[in-house]
Amino acid sequence: xxxxxxxxxxxxxxxxxxxxxxxxxxxxxxxxxxxxxxxxxxxxxxxxxxxxxxxxxxxxxxxxxxxxxxxxxxxxxxxxxxxxxxxxxxxxxxxxxxxxxxxxxxxxxxxxxxxxxxxxxxxxxxxxxxxxxxxxxxxxxxxxxxxxxxxxxxxxxxxxxxxxxxxxxxxxxxxxxxxxxxxxxxxxxxxxxxxxxxxxx
Numbered sequence: 001x002x003x004x005x006x007x008x009x010x011x012x013x014x015x016x017x018x019x020x021x022x023x024x025x026x027x028x029x030x031x032x033x034x035x036x037x038x039x040x041x042x043x044x045x046x047x048x049x050x051x052x053x054x055x056x057x058x059x060x061x062x063x064x065x066x067x068x069x070x071x072x073x074x075x076x077x078x079x080x081x082x083x084x085x086x087x088x089x090x091x092x093x094x095x096x097x098x099x100x101x102x103x104x105x106x107x108x109x110x111x112x113x114x115x116x117x118x119x120x121x122x123x124x125x126x127x128x129x130x131x132x133x134x135x136x137x138x139x140x141x142x143x144x145x146x147x148x149x150x151x152x153x154x155x156x157x158x159x160x161x162x163x164x165x166x167x168x169x170x171x172x173x174x175x176x177x178x179x180x181x182x183x184x185x186x187x188x189x190x191x192x193x194x195x196x197x198x199x200x201x
Contacts, residue, residue, distance in 0.1 A: 047123035054148030070155035
């Protein structure tokens with residue numbers, strides 16, 4: 001049971017982490033990724049079987065999309081609370097967010113295969129062959145398949161949503177303070193050091 005709890009937590013963290021790149025237009029896969037040829041082939045094979053069973057190809061897009069949507073609802077509730085007295089401004093911001101998220105999901109969908117295989121590689125590094133075999137056996141059960149497919153639904157659960165929104169409400173002043181400080185300091189810095197063209201331009 002301890003192993004299962006560890007794996008469940010890892011899955012939850014993974015889904016939460018996906019939301020961030022999706023909402024910030026993640027860059028293409030970094031060239032600093034560990035070489036896959038250093039992996040144990042036997043462990044990697046079992047890990048890929050876990051991913052194939054737990055995250056069926058035809059359901060992956062929905063799994064990731066649902067996780068993003070669940071977190072976005074909570075983010076809107078917290079971040080747009082100050083615009084509730086201005087329907088016009090709230091509508092404008094929501095429209096921009098909707099457009100951005102739509103484009104972000106399109107980008108994310110193109111990266112899902114690579115993300116899934118990278119996840120399998122991570123499993124092969126993190127768990128022993130015996131542990132992976134045990135996890136594969138769980139993934140093959142109805143309960144295991146239900147866990148994988150519905151894991152992101154936890155983000156929409158009323159209890160989790162209320163707790164997460166309370167956390168974000170308390171965090172927002174800190175985020176605002178950091179944003180203002182970064183804008184102030186960068187403005188002062190670039191006034192003395194004009195920005196250089198990016199390497200991608």
